[in-house]
Amino acid sequence: MLNPADERLEKRLPFGVLRDVAPAYLEEPRGRYHGQAGLVAAPHDVQEAAAIVRACADAGVAIVPRGGGTGLVGGQVMPEGPAPLILSMERMTQIRDVFPEESVMVAEAGVTLQSARDAAAAVDRQFALSLASQGTAQIGGVLSTNAGGVNVLRYGNARAQCLGIEAVLPSGEIMHDLKRLRKDNTGYDLRDLLIGAEGTLGVITAASLVLAPVPSESGVAMIVVEDPAAALALLSLAQARMAGGVTAFELISGQGLRFLDATFPDLPQPFLERPQWLVLIEVGLPAGLSADEALEGLFLEGSSAGLVSDGVIARSGQQVADLWAVREMIPQANRAIGAIASHDVSLPLSQVAKFITDAGDMLASQGDMRINCFGHLGDGNLHYNLFPAEGRKREEYDGIRKDLSRQVHQMVVDRGGSFSAEHGVGRLKAGDLAHWGDPVRLSAMRAIKSALDPKGLMNPGVIFPV
Amino acid sequence: MLNPADERLEKRLPFGVLRDVAPAYLEEPRGRYHGQAGLVAAPHDVQEAAAIVRACADAGVAIVPRGGGTGLVGGQVMPEGPAPLILSMERMTQIRDVFPEESVMVAEAGVTLQSARDAAAAVDRQFALSLASQGTAQIGGVLSTNAGGVNVLRYGNARAQCLGIEAVLPSGEIMHDLKRLRKDNTGYDLRDLLIGAEGTLGVITAASLVLAPVPSESGVAMIVVEDPAAALALLSLAQARMAGGVTAFELISGQGLRFLDATFPDLPQPFLERPQWLVLIEVGLPAGLSADEALEGLFLEGSSAGLVSDGVIARSGQQVADLWAVREMIPQANRAIGAIASHDVSLPLSQVAKFITDAGDMLASQGDMRINCFGHLGDGNLHYNLFPAEGRKREEYDGIRKDLSRQVHQMVVDRGGSFSAEHGVGRLKAGDLAHWGDPVRLSAMRAIKSALDPKGLMNPGVIFPV
Numbered sequence: 003m004l005n006p007a008d009e010r011l012e013k014r015l016p017f018g019v020l021r022d023v024a025p026a027y028l029e030e031p032r033g034r035y036h037g038q039a040g041l042v043a044a045p046h047d048v049q050e051a052a053a054i055v056r057a058c059a060d061a062g063v064a065i066v067p068r069g070g071g072t073g074l075v076g077g078q079v080m081p082e083g084p085a086p087l088i089l090s091m092e093r094m095t096q097i098r099d100v101f102p103e104e105s106v107m108v109a110e111a112g113v114t115l116q117s118a119r120d121a122a123a124a125v126d127r128q129f130a131l132s133l134a135s136q137g138t139a140q141i142g143g144v145l146s147t148n149a150g151g152v153n154v155l156r157y158g159n160a161r162a163q164c165l166g167i168e169a170v171l172p173s174g175e176i177m178h179d180l181k182r183l184r185k186d187n188t189g190y191d192l193r194d195l196l197i198g199a200e201g202t203l204g205v206i207t208a209a210s211l212v213l214a215p216v217p218s219e220s221g222v223a224m225i226v227v228e229d230p231a232a233a234l235a236l237l238s239l240a241q242a243r244m245a246g247g248v249t250a251f252e253l254i255s256g257q258g259l260r261f262l263d264a265t266f267p268d269l270p271q272p273f274l275e276r277p278q279w280l281v282l283i284e285v286g287l288p289a290g291l292s293a294d295e296a297l298e299g300l301f302l303e304g305s306s307a308g309l310v311s312d313g314v315i316a317r318s319g320q321q322v323a324d325l326w327a328v329r330e331m332i333p334q335a336n337r338a339i340g341a342i343a344s345h346d347v348s349l350p351l352s353q354v355a356k357f358i359t360d361a362g363d364m365l366a367s368q369g370d371m372r373i374n375c376f377g378h379l380g381d382g383n384l385h386y387n388l389f390p391a392e393g394r395k396r397e398e399y400d401g402i403r404k405d406l407s408r409q410v411h412q413m414v415v416d417r418g419g420s421f422s423a424e425h426g427v428g429r430l431k432a433g434d435l436a437h438w439g440d441p442v443r444l445s446a447m448r449a450i451k452s453a454l455d456p457k458g459l460m461n462p463g464v465i466f467p468v
Numbered sequence: 469m470l471n472p473a474d475e476r477l478e479k480r481l482p483f484g485v486l487r488d489v490a491p492a493y494l495e496e497p498r499g500r501y502h503g504q505a506g507l508v509a510a511p512h513d514v515q516e517a518a519a520i521v522r523a524c525a526d527a528g529v530a531i532v533p534r535g536g537g538t539g540l541v542g543g544q545v546m547p548e549g550p551a552p553l554i555l556s557m558e559r560m561t562q563i564r565d566v567f568p569e570e571s572v573m574v575a576e577a578g579v580t581l582q583s584a585r586d587a588a589a590a591v592d593r594q595f596a597l598s599l600a601s602q603g604t605a606q607i608g609g610v611l612s613t614n615a616g617g618v619n620v621l622r623y624g625n626a627r628a629q630c631l632g633i634e635a636v637l638p639s640g641e642i643m644h645d646l647k648r649l650r651k652d653n654t655g656y657d658l659r660d661l662l663i664g665a666e667g668t669l670g671v672i673t674a675a676s677l678v679l680a681p682v683p684s685e686s687g688v689a690m691i692v693v694e695d696p697a698a699a700l701a702l703l704s705l706a707q708a709r710m711a712g713g714v715t716a717f718e719l720i721s722g723q724g725l726r727f728l729d730a731t732f733p734d735l736p737q738p739f740l741e742r743p744q745w746l747v748l749i750e751v752g753l754p755a756g757l758s759a760d761e762a763l764e765g766l767f768l769e770g771s772s773a774g775l776v777s778d779g780v781i782a783r784s785g786q787q788v789a790d791l792w793a794v795r796e797m798i799p800q801a802n803r804a805i806g807a808i809a810s811h812d813v814s815l816p817l818s819q820v821a822k823f824i825t826d827a828g829d830m831l832a833s834q835g836d837m838r839i840n841c842f843g844h845l846g847d848g849n850l851h852y853n854l855f856p857a858e859g860r861k862r863e864e865y866d867g868i869r870k871d872l873s874r875q876v877h878q879m880v881v882d883r884g885g886s887f888s889a890e891h892g893v894g895r896l897k898a899g900d901l902a903h904w905g906d907p908v909r910l911s912a913m914r915a916i917k918s919a920l921d922p923k924g925l926m927n928p929g930v931i932f933p934v
Contacts, residue, residue, distance in 0.1 A: 103704065104817040104848075150651050156712075159651060161660075162628065175908040182816040184847040185616050185625060185889040187664055188901055189931055190913045194627075194660035198653055217711035238569065245683035245754040246622075246712060288711040290757050290765070299756070350648040351570040381650040420652040427655055435654055442641040446920060447656045453919035454912060465655055 011061040011087065012041060015054060027068065027088050028079055035076040035429060037066070040085030044093045048168055048176055048207045051089070055205065056174030058087050064459045065089050067201035069143025070114065072135035074346070075428025077147065077200045077464045086462075089205060091142045097121050098208065105213040106165060106182045111142025111206055118211065127213035130157035130249075134330055142206045148198035150424030152329075155380035156249040156286070157214060159424070161197045168208040169196050172455035182210045195450070200426050201461040203454050217247070217286030221293025222322045225301060225313035226277040231355035232309040233281045233379055239307070240283060240300050247296075250284035251380030252329050258374045261335040261389075262328065269331055270324050272314045281379065282329050332376055336387055342371060342399040343407045345386040347414045348423035354382055361386065361413055368406060370394070383423040386410060411438065432467040477527040477553065478507060481520060493534065493554050494545055501542040501895060503532070506551030510559045514634055514642055514673045517555070521671065522640030524553050530925045531555050533667035535609025536580065538601035540812070541894025543613065543666045543930045552928075555671060557608045563587050564674065571679040572631060572648045577608025577672055584677065593679035596623035596715075600796055608672045614664035616890030618795075621846035622715040622752070623680060625890070627663045634674040635662050638921035648676045661916070666892050667927040669920050683713070683752030687759025688788045691767060691779035692743040696845070697821035698775040699747045703846055705773070706749060706766050713762075716750035717846030718795050724840045727801040727855075728794065735797060736790050738780045747845065748795050798842055802853055808837060808865040809873045811852040813880045814889035820848055827852065827879055834872060836860070849889040852876060877904070898933040 028037035040063075045051040058065050064086035071078050080086045091112035098108040102125040109118050115129075115136035122129040131144065133151035143149075145167070150159045157163060166181035179193055196203055227233045233253055240248045259276040262269055273280070283300075287293050297315050304310035316322040336344075349357050358375055365371060370391040377385040388406060390396050399406075411421040415438050422431050436444070451458075451466065462468060494503035506529075511517040524531050530552035537544050546552045557578035564574040568591040575584050581595075581602035588595040597610065599617035609615075611633070615626045623629060632647035645659055662669055693699045699719055706714045725742040728735055739746070749766075753759050763781050770776035782788040802810075815823050824841055831837060836857040843851040854872060856862050865872075877887040881904050888897050902910070917924075917932065928934060 101816070101818055103700070105707075106816070148653050148657075150653075154651060158628070161657070162624070171908060171912060175911075177908040177912065178906045179909055181886065182884060183814045183886050183889070185620060185814045185844070185849045186886040187614050187616075187888050187890055187892045188886055188897075188905060189664075189893055189909070190669075190916060191614075191627070191657075191660045191664055192909055192912055194657045198655075198657055203656075215707045215711060218709065219711075234569070241571070241681045243684065243755045245681060245685075245752050247754050286711050288713050288753055288757060288762065289709045290762060291754060296754065296756060348649045348651045350567070350572070352567055378651070383651045418648060420647065420649050420654055422654050423649070423651040424653055426653045431654075439654060440644045442637060442643040443645055443655070443658055445641075446637060446643065446658055449919040450656060450916055453915040 011057055011063050014057045014061065015043060023088070026071070027090065029071070030076050030079050031072060032074060035079045035081045037079030037081060038085035040087055042088045042090055044090040046093050048170065051205060051207050052170045052174050052176050054087070054089060055170045055172065058459060059172065059174050059457065062457065062459070063087050064462050066461055067146065067205045069111065069140035069146070070135065070138040072139045073143060073147055073428060074425045075430040077426060077428035077461065080463060082463065082468060091140060094207060100125055101182065102127060104182055107211045107213055108180060108208060109141050109211060110208045111140060113141045115139045115141065115144055122213045126216060128216050129211055130214050131160055131163055134333060141209055145197045145206050145209055146199065146201050147426040150378065150381065150383065152250045152252065152378060154378060155251055156246060161194055163212045164193065164197060164209050165212060166210040167193050167196060167206050169204045169206045171204040172460045180208060180210055198426070200428060200464050202451060202465050203460060218289035219287040219291050219293040220285060221297050221315065222282065222284045222325050223297040223301070223313055223315045224272050224280055224282050224325050225304065226273065226280045226311050227309060228311065229279055229355065230358050233279060234351060234355060235307065236281065236304045236309045237380055239303055243300060244285055244287065244296065247285050247287045248283065248380065249286045250282065252282040253376055253379035254280050254282065254329060254332065255375050257372055258332045258335070258376050261339050261374060262331055265335040265338040266331055269327060271328055272325065273312060277312070282325060336374060339389050340396045342388040342390060342396050343403050345407065345410050346423050346425045347386055347419055347421060348381065348383045349414060349417055349419035351382045353417040353419065354379065354384070357413060357417055361410055364409060364413065365406065369402060371399070427465045429463050432463065432465055435465065436467055477523055477529050480523045480527070481509060489554070492537070493556065495537070496542050496545050497538060498540060501545045501547045503545030503547060504551035506553055508554045508556055510556040512559050514636065517671060517673050518636045518640050518642050520553070520555060521636045521638065524925060525638065525640050525923065528923065528925070529553050530928050532927055533612065533671045535577065535606035535612070536601065536604040538605045539609060539613055539894060540891045541896040543892060543894035543927065546929060548929065548934060557606060560673060566591055567648065568593060570648055573677045573679055574646060574674060575607050575677060576674045577606060579607045581605045581607065581610055588679045592682060594682050595677055596680050597626055597629055600799060607675055611663045611672050611675055612665065612667050613892040616844065616847065616849065618716045618718065618844060620844060621717055622712060627660055629678045630659065630663060630675050631678055632676040633659050633662060633672050635670045635672045637670040638926045646674060646676055664892070666894060666930050668917060668931050669926060684755035685753040685757050685759040686751060687763050688748065688750045688782045688791050689763040689767070689779055690738050690746055690748050690791050691770070692739065692746045692777045693775060694777070695745055695821065696824050699745060699845055700817060700821060701773065702747065702770045702775050705769055709766060710751055710753065710762065713751050713753045714749065714846065715752045716748065718748040718843065719845035720746050720748065720795060720798065720842050721840060723838055724798045724801070724842050727805050727840060728797060731801040731804040732797055735793060737794055738791065739778065743778070748791060802840060805855050806862045808854040808856060808862050809869050811873065811876050812889050812891045813852055813885055813887060814847065814849045815880060815883055815885035817848045819883040819885065820845065820850070823879060823883055827876055830875060830879065831872065835868065837865070893931045895929050898929065898931055901931065902933055
């Protein structure tokens with residue numbers, strides 16, 4: 003449905019907008035939602051962004067903020083209702099400043115995560131947020147969804163790596179809060195409120211990001227464990243030995259390795275006989291320690307404790323890349339196989355192992371299927387994905403798909419977990435949030451939404467169901 | 469002024485409240501404000517706390533939440549208007565659960581910081597938040613003010629060390645968000661909104677707190693530096709070598725050491741000739757490294773770079789305590805000397821050294837006084853306190869006190885800093901926030917306050933001036 007306000011809106015905008023909307027603006031990676039074609043506006047700076055938001059507020063046109071478009075919960079498209087204005091941050095790609103001596107960088111929303119990481123590396127620092135889609139994902143989107151990734155264990159999620167933001171609020175006013183301070187207790191934390199608000203409370207246009215020192219010594223190992231409980235016990239040993247030096251601790255299942263065999267047969271895998279469970283561990287250590295020796299020491303301790311049975315330590319940069327490739331190709335293998343249902347859940351660490359057992363049992367009783375459970379074990383974050391049994395098609399599961407997901411999420415919630423660990427709510431899980439969220443928290447969220455966006459024009463349908 | 473609603477309120481409350489209010493409930497450490505004597509209610513659990521808040525909401529009685537009462541900005545007393553109900557968390561002192569395998573603890577708001585730290589130590593973990601008043605300060609207050617302290621550099625402030633909260637909102641409803649998850653992207657971050665809201669958006673009644681591994685190796689050194697710029701250069705070297713293992717980096721001035729000489733002459737100080745500037749550095753390192761060797765290596769590198777001239781490394785637990793005592797007794801020495809004005813400011817790290825020079829020059833032109841500048845240099849957080857010149861009385865500065873503070877804060881704000889780094893806004897700085905805060909941010913803060921507390925009964929006068 004074309005938006006009758008579009009023409010009026012277009013006249014008011016202080017610079018050209020696109021009328022012929024490229025299909026890419028209307029898509030999201032999993033193809034679940036298809037956006038309405040309205041206007042696309044791509045401001046060059048925050049003043050233009052503010053002018054666009056003001057014009058939309060006046061015209062009563064909804065706004066869908068758009069970064070790299072890599073989000074997995076449909077937060078970047080609006081399928082229903084009058085077509086919105088798509089506010090793309092693609093032209094705000096400046097790294098405004100890098101302060102190596104402060105370990106801070108100020109980047110605009112349209113900077114890709116990879117560019118931000120490269121700019122940090124250029125001054126011998128790291129921007130530690132890292133995820134598979136970093137070549138396309140943009141800082142604004144990464145913050146708006148409070149993205150996680152593989153280094154949360156050591157460096158925290160996006161929220162923990164941001165000191166300040168500049169944002170356009172739904173009123174079209176610019177909030178200047180681009181501080182570069184480690185401590186600033188001057189009132190409510192609007193930064194953390196906008197981070198993770200998925201564009202429903204305003205548009206982040208720039209951010210000051212925390213850089214971290216590059217550890218003097220780093221290393222990667224892949225270690226075979228009996229089961230997830232053993233993996234968690236190994237994590238405990240590692241944390242005790244490394245004083246916070248464990249930067250990644252990823253769980254990989256035998257099912258994932260077999261999916262890789264089927265879809266990427268040339269990908270080198272370290273263990274000829276595919277183990278049932280393994281972990282990828284990465285450490286970053288101070289000068290004076292050898293990462294290899296630390297990983298060997300951990301392996302020996304794990305071995306004495308009966309936790310580990312085999313392992314490899316990367317001995318070159320190439321081997322580091324090869325081990326990481328095993329982990330990072332799993333989502334692509336999954337897409338090639340074709341999931342019945344995907345879940346991005348988190349659990350209290352003490353509940354993870356039991357959940358994996360219990361959920362496996364529950365699903366076995368529901369039908370014949372394959373489970374690929376992998377993810378950021380150190381954060382209690384599992385990507386728990388269901389696939390058709392060998393030789394069967396995903397369509398055969400259409401009738402039970404929703405119910406399976408509901409049951410998986412219910413088991414997660416019953417154990418104090420979250421049905422959205424790192425991907426956000428978007429449209430996909432707005433109903434889940436309404437169902438499982440604490441009602442008092444939800445009602446406070448709605449009060450805040452109404453207070454800041456009384457017309458409900460910022461990314462409607464996201465977080466709150468329409 | 470007695471509150472006419474008190475009697476009505478008292479009848480409605482489901483359990484006894486105190487009518488004879490002990491003076492301690494009406495005091496704050498610096499004696500700037502004196503609270504009105506109203507009712508004091510001390511709930512045993514969150515249901516009672518909710519009932520009290522509901523009763524106050526119905527009766528239109530304001531609530532002042534109270535923890536250990538150690539806050540330094542007057543957030544714990546209400547001097548003006550009809551007497552409020554003082555909601556003391558002193559009876560909610562349960563540590564509900566400790567999960568060593570998750571490195572999480574669930575503690576009620578009335579647990580003292582010291583008790584929380586002890587409970588963590590009992591399971592071979594640490595609760596890393598540490599500050600001078602930890603024997604009295606309570607978890608609820610520490611979170612409500614987003615307290616900082618000496619370990620922020622490595623572990624973050626209170627906000628970074630909390631995974632979830634239980635809180636009573638101004639409506640009297642209980643928000644259950646006591647998650648123990650490292651990742652949970654299910655909507656707005658109300659946890660971080662209530663943390664640091666200083667009791668103006670509700671009352672935190674319990675929290676899940678992050679525990680950290682106790683580093684295998686730790687050590688403390690005190691190192692003499694030429695000036696704050698050299699101290700910051702040394703911090704950079706330390707960060708590069710230690711891969712995040714620097715847990716504290718505190719600046720101490722010669723003025724502070726001389727104040728200690730004058731007020732605590734028996735306190736052992738490591739350098740006979742009092743240096744002009746020194747830093748206390750604490751490191752926590754992985755197994756396999758010697759903290760002493762790491763500190764020696766840092767000292768040698770700093771020495772080659774011309775940054776350091778002398779230093780001591782603590783060789784025993786007693787020496788660690790002695791070095792820390794030098795840092796931690798400074799606030800007491802300051803109180804004994806009697807400050808003209810105290811400032812809790814933060815700056816971008818690259819601005820710290822120049823600020824110290826510029827502010828010193830500015831103040832020298834305003835009159836004869838002594839400056840004790842010390843604090844958490846690694847966080848860019850300075851306690852920048854002004855004292856009468858030798859032989860003069862603080863009263864002699866009464867006429868210029870406010871103006872001096874205004875000028876110091878203006879210099880901080882001009883350099884991208886904050887006029888309240890770790891103590892919060894309270895009543896003391898509500899005017900400063902109104903003056904220096906970003907107007908758009910302030911207006912969003914007010915909108916949120918009105919949305920969640922439409923009657924304005926939660927800690928009125930705090931953050932927003934009455």
